[in-house]
Amino acid sequence: MLSTKDLSFNYPQGATFSFPNLNITEGQSLLVLGKSGSGKTTLLHLLAGLMNPADGLVEISGVNLVELNGSKRDKFRGENIGIVFQSAQFVRSITVFQNLSLARSLAGLSANNELAESLLNELGITHRMHAKPSDLSIGERQRASIARALVTNPKVVLADEPTSALDDENAALVANLLQRTVTGHGAALIVVTHDQRLKNRFQNSITL
Amino acid sequence: MLGLAYANLKEHFLTTALSVMLLAIGIGMVSFIVTVSNQLNDRFNRDIRGIDMVVGAKGSPLQLILSAVYQIDNPTGNIPVSEARRIITHPLVKYSIPLSYGDSYGGYRIVGTDSVYLRHFGATFSSGTSWSGSMEVVLGKTVAKSLEMSIGSHFHGTHGLETEGEAHEEAHYTVVGILNETGTVADRLILTSTTSVWDIHHHPEESDEHQHGHADEESNHYEDDQQITALLVKFKSPMGIMQVPRFINEKTSMQAALPAIEINRLYDLMGIGFSTLQAIGFLIMCIAALSVFISLLNSLKERKYELALMRSLGASPTKLFALVLQESLLLCLVGYAFGIILGRIAVMTLSTFGEEQFHFSITQVAISEIEIWLLPITLFVGVVAALIPALRAYKTDISTILRNE
Structure with missing residues (x-):
């Protein structure tokens, strides 16, 4: 489902990264561990098509992301990739539920309120669906963020430091939810983090 | 997207209200002055017709x-x-x-x-x-x-x-x-x-x-x-x-x-006042445009992560450009509507005063020609004010912003 080959990236300031080849199928999860500056976020952005690699390819469901031009890549990303960010960013002016609807709309998909509600229910935050993101706790925001990543039925979910800001209890909770929900929906999950607490929670892991 | 533009404006209620108010005052003033001046001219010309x-x-x-x-x-x-x-x-x-x-x-x-x-x-x-x-x-x-x-x-x-x-x-x-x-x-x-x-x-x-x-x-x-x-x-x-x-x-x-000469002299005297007030109205509209520009620019600075997030969710740069443009146009449309209402209230107030003092009333219910022209002018103001912020949104470097979150 997702594979990379000879992926590398050069920053204009001089930093150069070469990444190991990845190969992950649907329902699988992979933990990418690394210290600060090891290129974890760079890898995640390359996998999401947010940056162009210096060399190599990123293939999702047979489509080489690198070869897609701007708008086609945006559309492909919206339809096939879900992203969970470290600080769970949202559009602040609308509710959690509307944020989920917006994600589908931006991906060019029709509204699916039932799926949005069932995801929020699965993640235990149905009661917060009409709240503004700013009214949610950090843990609730992170769960809402997972729901948003899945509401487009993506093939791959990429999570960037999803537990760094959480205490042990919440970090374990979010990691479990992430794995269970994402793989449960048949998507592949890649988590990049420096959080060593997650090391034993994933069967497959690599260190950069 | 229009709903999102509305929600974003509502989120920044105070700055939105200030911009709407400035626009409404400018549009209201221009509408009021032109209505009064046209009706006075019309009334004066009708009464004077045929008298040499x-x-x-x-x-x-x-x-x-x-x-x-x-x-x-x-x-x-x-x-x-x-x-x-x-x-x-x-x-x-x-x-x-x-x-x-x-x-x-x-x-x-x-x-x-x-x-x-x-x-x-x-x-x-x-x-x-x-x-x-x-x-x-x-x-x-x-x-x-x-x-x-x-x-x-x-x-x-x-x-x-x-x-x-x-x-x-x-x-x-x-x-x-x-x-x-x-x-x-x-x-x-x-x-x-x-x-x-x-x-x-x-x-x-x-x-x-x-x-x-x-x-x-x-x-x-x-x-x-x-x-x-x-x-x-x-x-x-x-x-x-x-x-x-x-x-x-x-x-x-x-x-x-000679009525023609004396009334022209009166028009000239009143005309200076009307032109000055009309110029002030347009000046206020320009200040409103500046206010819309600053408000959009500040709002975009606050929302740069949101815009990057939307891009990561699949929004094209054109969509973000359109979103910012819609916010500005929506704001200008609301300002236009309030301006027309404000102009009507001013005309009604003057009419009541004129009726009491001179038995001279001014009535304006339908949208006048100048008010029809004010709509594209207002929308143009909205486009100009939104252009730079919208271009910034268009050029959002998602990767850099998200890396620095």
Whole structure:
């Protein structure tokens, strides 16, 4: 489902990264561990098509992301990739539920309120669906963020430091939810983090 | 996306409200000034149509025009009929209309004249007929409606043009006719024969036989020892305007004023005020554009992660550009709507004041031409104000922003 080959990236300031080849199928999860500056976020952005690699390819469901031009890549990303960010960013002016609807709309998909509600229910935050993101706790925001990543039925979910800001209890909770929900929906999950607490929670892991 | 644009504006309520308020004030001012100026011009032109010259006592020519044609100022004095006759019978004069005024009722002026005045303004009767004897009056549409009078109603005129004037208790007027609306000064007048005005100001030494039974007489039959207030004159040819006013001003004790010249002078004076206020209105619109620009720019700075997030969710740069543009246009549309409402409120307020003071009302319900033009101008302001912020949104570098989250 997702594979990379000879992926590398050069920053204009001089930093150069070469990444190991990845190969992950649907329902699988992979933990990418690394210290600060090891290129974890760079890898995640390359996998999401947010940056162009210096060399190599990123293939999702047979489509080489690198070869897609701007708008086609945006559309492909919206339809096939879900992203969970470290600080769970949202559009602040609308509710959690509307944020989920917006994600589908931006991906060019029709509204699916039932799926949005069932995801929020699965993640235990149905009661917060009409709240503004700013009214949610950090843990609730992170769960809402997972729901948003899945509401487009993506093939791959990429999570960037999803537990760094959480205490042990919440970090374990979010990691479990992430794995269970994402793989449960048949998507592949890649988590990049420096959080060593997650090391034993994933069967497959690599260190950069 | 329009819903999101609305939600974003609502989220920044105070800055949005400030921009809307500035736009509304600017648009309201321009709409108000243009409406008032157009309606004044229209009203002034309608009342003055067909009058080439006004003859009255010496004094301010503008005052003579305002009092004799528009009935909104005090007369400059009276002129003897014997002198007026020289103009009435002048070979270059097509027709003339004598006016005698100085009394009022219920705040509306009583004007003694002849039937030519009614014909001049194209007045027709909604009920009753014209006066046939002394102390019979015909009411303009506005007067009849405002004073709730009908055929057969009686009233005592009061001396002077104020409602608090001394009443002429010795004689009363009887309403014999009510006019249809003409859209001219005639709507706001109580019209009667010139002899009625002479009769009400009857002096013992004056012969009774001169006071009655002259209702339908034309101007050249008025008694030479009486006075009238002014004479409206229509010439046979432009030659009249060239020769007669100079003759009057140089060879008689009267003055001749040319409405076209005096009203142009008045327009020039008022025009400076109107243009200044209109310029202030447009200036406020420009300040509003600046306010929209700053508000969008600040809002985008706060929302840079949101925009990057939206890009990561699949939004194209064009979509973000359109979102910012929609926010600006939505804000401008709301400002436009409030501006038009504000303009209407200002017109209504002025109209109420004008109705009380001068019986001059301004009505504007439908969208005027300038207001239709203000819509694309406002939207253009919105596009200009949003251009730079929208371009910034378009160029959002998602990866850099998200790396620095």
